[in-house]
Amino acid sequence: MKESASDTRDTLDQRIARRVRELRAAQGLTLEQLAARSGVSRSMISVVERGESSPTAALLDKLSAGLGTSLNALFEAPRDEAPPSPVARRADQPEWQDPDSGYVRRALTPPGIAATLQLVEVNFPPGARVNYEVGVHRAGFQQQVWVMSGSVVVTVGGERHKLAAGDCLVHPIDQPISFHNPSRQAAHYLVAFSGPPTSRSM
Template sequence: MKEKTPASLNDRIAQRVRDLRADRGLSLDALAVHCGVSRSMISLIERGESSPTAVLLEKLATGLGVSLASLFDEPAPAADPVARAADQLQWRDPHSGYLRRNVSPGGFESPIQIVEVLFPPKARVAYETAAREPAIHQQVWVLEGVIDITLGEEQHRLETGDCLAMVLDRPMSYHNPSRKPTRYAVVIATLPLRK
């Protein structure tokens, strides 16, 4: 399965960030303050002129109240509820080198998203995640290898077959301590707003 070209991914991310910001009635300045990313960087991302890292995208997702995976969704809802393997979007983080594949049908109306990650040996990535409304729950299921996950003050070592459930409400980091790639699935569920 080949990775999509960076230009088309950057365009998709640009459109999603613009649409989500507009849906929330946020100016560039307001989003910048809300997520801790400079106005100029958000502008570059919205014009598709930047190859943002996973850490930067997570900050934007937190500020917009969505999951990181949703920034890769199709702009229009998917007509087909089947995501064929050959059509599943892949993206490589320019900083850590991790490769993520959105397994779920892009844009399909569902509170659940599935992402597969191939995490390089010795790689690290840290997110300044904070609570969102609606709440986003995530489970990480290790398919091959080992991954160390720090969630706030909690530390977890997961090996093949292990699964960790969490709420995305505090800083977190991933580290592959081994000399082999680790492959894991992330299942993300967004719960409806409480009334």
């Protein structure tokens, strides 16, 4: 039987809940400590870890920054007994929609592989805006944004960049970043995120 959109959403929310718990436990952080590092309240973290909410992209970004990892790491599926595959088939790539802006992100990089580069495909609705208040725990991380169609305005700190199809922006992610689609058509872009190798042990 085909999985419905709501079933997929529930599955991803539960996956996120489990990953936040795992990553927090691996670092020996209490709820209070993660709240202080991320800027997300203890009660909200608790709700996320129980899978009782559909967190926004901005909130997940704060949590991943507080955990010193990437947003992609929060979407990783549980590792089974078989070794991770170096190939991620399109049908198996987790797709998630931000309940706030409506943007859809697809994680392209195979899960479970220790990698310094992660790829994410994004479909950004007309008029959509996402603000990321990136924390200090992301110093040394970097990303590139390559626009495949449409246009996107990316503001890094106080510097504004208007990107059209074919344009590519590289920037560190140790300061506030916002994405805005000012046009009447959807934008489609690729994000390449680089940083320390990610793995299930993070």
